[in-house]
Structures are given as structure tokens and as C-alpha cells.
Amino acid sequence: MAIMSEIAKKSGLTTEPVAIVWSNTKPDHALEIRPGTWACLMWYYAKAALDGKVTALSRNSFGCSGGAMGIGFGRPFEKHSSGNEENFCCFLSNGREGSKDTDAYDSHLNGITNPHQKEMLEKGERIKKNPSVAKEFLNALPFYDVPTEYVLFKPLSSTDPDELIKSVIFLVNPDQLSVLSILANYHRGQITDGVVVAAGAAGCQAIGVCTYNEEHSDNPRAIVGLTDLMARKSVRRTLGSDKLTFSVPYSLFLEMEANVSGSILESELWIELMNGA
Structure with a gap:
């Protein structure tokens, strides 16, 4: 039996809610990322939300290392252009400037042929002040190594x-x-405490591991994401510039669905706002 959302209907969503599903089965005609190809996973989320497309991600096909972390395929630093965790922390922060061993960092940079990757590693993404802060961020980011072969993006x-x-x-x-x-x-x-902004997390990390982690709480929270500038750039033309993600673990989704009747979603104020009054 398909899952339909009263929340989506009564909040006036123009796109389909998307579910992240752990599965050992790859659906027929699912989109996949070619192994070794870089891709922003939020683009595949957008395909589910807008076009009803299903994407099947695996440990050999996950778009980027940050994306692998985001959907729960461990921490494959060796598959990132930085090569290891220490360099990845430099990449998240101030690049070569923050490296403890600039000679080793330079040697790694000299082995990179892709000019964009080389520039990003040299300058850093600048989302954290320095590698030490980046390391704190990685320690705080929930770690998952999902027990299934696939992680799916599916229209709800x-x-x-x-x-x-x-x-x-x-x-x-x-x-x-x-x-x-x-x-x-x-x-x-x-x-x-009811809603958390996933500041500094990648778009896929917000809807993935940050949301998964709330399932284990006595009072699971919603996660506001798509605060990641790279992800916003990737989906701006597709989703627009005024959108954020609002993700919840399945248990909270069910509780929210049960509370729609009689809630603010049925108030005159909300109906007026939704209709542009």
C-alpha cells in the first residue's frame, strides 16, 4: 500500500515528499551513478521530488565521499581527491594553509591532474575555520555503515x-x-529543541545521517537542510532559490501525520497564507 501524505497535501507542497530507504533490492529502472563519477546527490534527490525518479546508491556508486558519509556508507576518505582524513579536514577548511605538513600536502597536490580538484584542495572549501574545527565537525557528524546493499531515494x-x-x-x-x-x-x-538547522552539513548529510540519528532519540527532531552552498548551486535551477529541505525520521513523520487533523494546517491563518492572502 502506497504511503500518501496529508502533510504534503495541506501544506501545499508543489513537489513529492521523498523517502530515503535502506534496501537490499534495486528497483527496476532505478537511476544509478556510474562508479568513479562525481555527482551531487542532491540532484538525485531533486529527480525524486520533481520527476518521481528512484535512485539506487551503493558503496561503489555514491557520487562523492561527502555523499557516501551523508547517506551512511562509512567514511571513504581514500576515494576523495584529498586521499585521507587529515587532508580532507584541510579541504573542508583552509586548504594548504592549514596543513601540518605542507611538503607532503604539496606532493599530494602535484599528483592531482584535475585543475578544479587541485584548486579546491589548495584553497579549501572554507566552511570551517581550520582543520581542527573540521575534525570536530567530522566527529560530531553521525557515523553510519548501513547494513543494506542499497540506499534509495524514492518518492514517498x-x-x-x-x-x-x-x-x-x-x-x-x-x-x-x-x-x-x-x-x-x-x-x-x-x-x-524541536527543529535543528544542520549548519555546515552537506545537503545529503542533513537529509541522511543527521536525520537517521534522530530516530534513536526519545524526542526525535526535524532537520532543516540544503544550507550547503555547493548543494544549493547544484539544484538552484532545478528546485529554485527559495527552498530548504525539512527532513524527519519515519517515526516523527508518522506522529506528525497523525496530528494533522485539528492542527494549524487546518487553520484559517494557514489557509490564507498558503493561498497568498
Whole structure:
């Protein structure tokens, strides 16, 4: 039985909610990334949200090392152009400037033939102040090595409750972010703890491991993502410039769905806002 969302209907979403599913089966006609090819996983998320396409990701086909970490395929630093964890921390921060061994770093840079990769490693992404802070970030990022062969991006309406659904993702504008934030906190008296902004996390890490991790909490929270500038650049033309992701573990999704009736999603205020009044 397909899963349909009252949240999506009553919040006026223009795209399909997307589920991240752990699976040992690859669906027929699923999109795949060619092994060794770089790709931003948020583009494949967008294909599920907009076009109803299913993507099957595996340990041999995950787009980029940050993406592998984001969806739960461990920490394959050796498959990143940085080559190892220490250099990856430099890549996330200030590049060559932050390296403890600039001679070794230069030697690694000299072996890179792709000019864009070389420049990024030399200058760094600058999302963390220095490699030490980047290391703290990696330590804080939830670690998963998923027990299944595949991680799937699936339109929610193509899933079945018997599947192992780990994350449900809504693509929201500011008004929808507001109302879903209220709904995520509707059954609790919290103010600051019900919704988390995944600052500094890649787009796929926010909808993936950061959301998976909430499943283990007594009070699972929603994760606001797509705050990653590289991901925003990758999907801007596809999804628009005013969107963020709002992802929840499956248990919280079910609780929110059960709370739609009688909630703010049925209020005059929300209906007026949704209709542009």
C-alpha cells in the first residue's frame, strides 16, 4: 500500500515528499551513478521530488565521499581527491594553509591532474575555520555503515510501510518551513529543541545521517537542510532559490501525520497564507 501524505497535501507542497530507504533490492529502472563519477546527490534527490525518479546508491556508486558519509556508507576518505582524513579536514577548511605538513600536502597536490580538484584542495572549501574545527565537525557528524546493499531515494508515494524508511524529506519555502516547524513541535512544549538547522552539513548529510540519528532519540527532531552552498548551486535551477529541505525520521513523520487533523494546517491563518492572502 502506497504511503500518501496529508502533510504534503495541506501544506501545499508543489513537489513529492521523498523517502530515503535502506534496501537490499534495486528497483527496476532505478537511476544509478556510474562508479568513479562525481555527482551531487542532491540532484538525485531533486529527480525524486520533481520527476518521481528512484535512485539506487551503493558503496561503489555514491557520487562523492561527502555523499557516501551523508547517506551512511562509512567514511571513504581514500576515494576523495584529498586521499585521507587529515587532508580532507584541510579541504573542508583552509586548504594548504592549514596543513601540518605542507611538503607532503604539496606532493599530494602535484599528483592531482584535475585543475578544479587541485584548486579546491589548495584553497579549501572554507566552511570551517581550520582543520581542527573540521575534525570536530567530522566527529560530531553521525557515523553510519548501513547494513543494506542499497540506499534509495524514492518518492514517498512509491514506498510501502513494510520498507525500511529512514528519512522523509519535504522541500519547503519559508511559509511551509514555518508551519512544518510548528507541526514537528505540536505534540511537545519545546521551543528551541524541536527543529535543528544542520549548519555546515552537506545537503545529503542533513537529509541522511543527521536525520537517521534522530530516530534513536526519545524526542526525535526535524532537520532543516540544503544550507550547503555547493548543494544549493547544484539544484538552484532545478528546485529554485527559495527552498530548504525539512527532513524527519519515519517515526516523527508518522506522529506528525497523525496530528494533522485539528492542527494549524487546518487553520484559517494557514489557509490564507498558503493561498497568498
